[in-house]
Amino acid sequence: MSQSDQLSGTRQCASFVALPSEDVDHFNTVPRGAFLLGPRLRCDLARDHGGRHSALLQGVGYDLYWASWPEYLVELGPRCPVLGPHPGPDPDFCLLHEGHPGPHAGEDWF
Ligand SMILES: [Zn+2]
Ligand SMILES: [Zn+2]
Numbered sequence: 440m441s442q443s444d445q446l447s448g449t450r451q452c453a454s455f456v457a458l459p460s461e462d463v464d465h466f467n468t469v470p471r472g473a474f475l476l477g478p479r480l481r482c483d484l485a486r487d488h489g490g491r492h493s494a495l496l497q498g499v500g501y502d503l504y505w506a507s508w509p510e511y512l513v514e515l516g517p518r519c520p521v522l523g524p525h526p527g528p529d530p531d532f533c534l535l536h537e538g539h540p541g542p543h544a545g546e547d548w549f
Contacts, residue, residue: 469499471500482494
């Protein structure tokens with residue numbers, strides 16, 4: 440386990456949601472889907488965040504589908520526009536949904 444894995448392991452919310460099998464089937468077979476989904480999804484937000492749990496479910500082209508819970512919901516919405524503190528040709532960007540609670544999260548938490 441790398442140091443960054445340990446860091447995100449301690450700073451990331453530990454909540455998981457069980458995805459309905461019909462959503463897993465749908466989002467795994469959607470054309471141009473970016474990811475292959477498993478049966479469970481971990482919250483992408485920081486530990487002790489307020490509000491609802493949230494995780495990126497699937498990316499289809501430029502469309503991003505976000506799952507949130509405890510009342511399971513899937514919404515299409517934009518990503519957080521914040522960029523990380525290390526400018527350069529390949530800047531870090533926040534991987535959470537727009538308007539998320541808690542700190543921004545990219546390759547490194549910031
Ligand atoms: Zn959470
Ligand atoms: Zn953010």
